[in-house]
Amino acid sequence: MFPTASRSVPVLLVALLLAACGGTGDAPDTTESAAALSVAVTTPATRDLPLRIAASGEIAAWEEMALGVEVGGQRIAKVLVEVGDEVAAGQPLLQLDTRSLEMQVRMAEAALAQADANLEVAVANAARGRRLKEEQLIAASDADQLIAGELTARAQRQTALAQLENARLQLGFATLRAPYAGTISARSVQPGQVAMAGTELLRLIRDNRLEWRAELPEADLVRITPGTAVRLRDNVGDAVEGRVRTVAPALDARSRTGTVYADLPQPGALRAGMFAAGEFTLGSAPALTVPDTAVVERDGHRYLFVLADGDRVAQRRVETGTRSGGLVEVRSGLQGDERVVTEGAGFLSEGDRVRVVDAADAATGD
Template identity: 45%
Template sequence: MRVHPISALLVLAIAVSLPACKKDAESKDGKAAAEASASTLAVSTTPVVERDMASGITVSGPVAAVEEMQLGVELSGLRVTGLNVDVGQSVRQGQVLLTLDHRTLDSDLAQARAALREAQTGADLARANLARGQNLAADKYISAMQLDELRAARTQGEARVATARAAFDAASLRRSFADLRAPANGVISKRLVQSGQVVAAGMELMRLIRDGRLEWRADLPASQLAAVKPGDTIRLTSREGVNVDGVVRAVSPGVDATTRTGTVYANLPAPQGLQPGTFLQGHIATGTTRAKVVPASSIVMRDGFPTVFVIENGNKARAIRVEQGQKTGDLVEITRGLETGKAVVTEGAGFLADGDTVRVVAPTTSAAAKPQTAGSQP
């Protein structure tokens, strides 16, 4: 049979074009797969592990004086004539801090001193009369009744001396009240009186921080209070970034029925310029504990909650809300939400959303070299 020349040419053209079309299709499929792979976020993962971590409690509380003494006088209606100290000044025990007008007290003391001398003179005369009377009675020159009267006079003279001495001591004591003296070494923390002011007994005039000692106090719920004991160390961080170390001195034996909290008291041996009343955050070290930890880079905030991403079905990221505990170095304790061994996303977690398709790759060199140990609290 004779084949038409045009038909032969068509068959030849189709045969030549078929391999070319197949190559173009394969090229397009490969390009689409490459684009899909390029659009998938590359992430790295690390497993949840258990480690011994330095356990502790972070809480805020005020700095206060260990003992702040309220100072006043025991006299009323007297005017302040001298102020010898000001706020912030260090004082010694027995130092005169304040003086009242003591002219009337000086007069009363002089009268009491004179009355005592008079009583002592009378008592001396009564004793001398009794001695002479006893000699006369021995020779029968005076009667027994007269001798008894001389003995009574001596007793009365000695009683007057005792009365006069008590009055003198009372006047001396009142005179001493006119000088307000420091009851102990310390620092004046407050002054509530001015020179020339008339004061009353019991009125607070000054405050003294005994020995300049400061402490830090924090209120804790019962669940945390039980973990703290005397001798635990604390670290306070001031607003200037200065760390101040202290030691727990005492822990409340119970909790308040209203607030359900108890108080921790910590001594600050070297307060380094801290002021009473300053509210600071402190970390109380309570020992070590076994905890589930993940790198801090794996935790991101989603809708205000700490969240981690785990990989399911090989390439799907699923968001899980977790509860955090202590942070030590680059590791964060997970108290709820994850199981040991579960792989969480570290690099790339901040760019993920629930359900994203991901591609798991090895961590970068810098991340792989990052130490993953539970060190001490910074």
């Protein structure tokens, strides 16, 4: 009985091995189907897109004025403004010590009074000389001297009057007033300092008016005209609107760029000296567009993936243009009738197999 049981064991093992080998031939091959990536596709469409030119440049005062006194050698008594103060036209900004200037006015007034007295005497002498000359009681030369004395006295009075007016003018210069309304942007003076004529003491941004000075290459500069709309973002993200005031008539010889000056009536949080990026709006034009999610950037170039033969994709290098409202202009690289991958393009390579699904399913990877 025992030899019969031992011979049946190898037969059973062989049967089990054959069953295992036969089972592997019926398993389905899922490798190829698992490699297909779910994507969403669309066909490029022609739509009207705004024509924009992007640029960057400095925010600057439209006109920033350097203010100083016209009277030199006088001590500053008061500074009436601080940086950031808004001032009205004619408002006093600083005051010089006026004691010496007031004394010059009094001296000029005294000189004018003396000239008036001398003129009164000269007029009387001239009248007496004419009368005596008519009566032939005085030599003609003596009479002429008396008459000339009146003319000299009148000239001396005019000189004294001019000196008085000049002294009063100098006294008026002792108060520095704002020539225009605006904002004080800089202050380089303190009370007690001796001011020299022509030295900058304060700076004023006229009418609080700022402008954007954008630099553009020559190809874009010629497309900009006065009145073109501009749009910037301030440092808190709010939109700032403006209009081109003027375009520079010449380009920089080295950079081959020109400056565009755009007025910013409501600059928001922008300040003079800031650097800002913005764009010029030139109208609209029809353009071939795809969703911006379809564009893939690699190695400094932009690509789209289109459905090619069967369920595989082909990579197309394209040139893009204006972006607006989630769409991007395709200037070259497409014919317009292709099916372009819009979801999942960033994971694709040339020749990859894909499975087209709805956009929502492609986004979740189902």
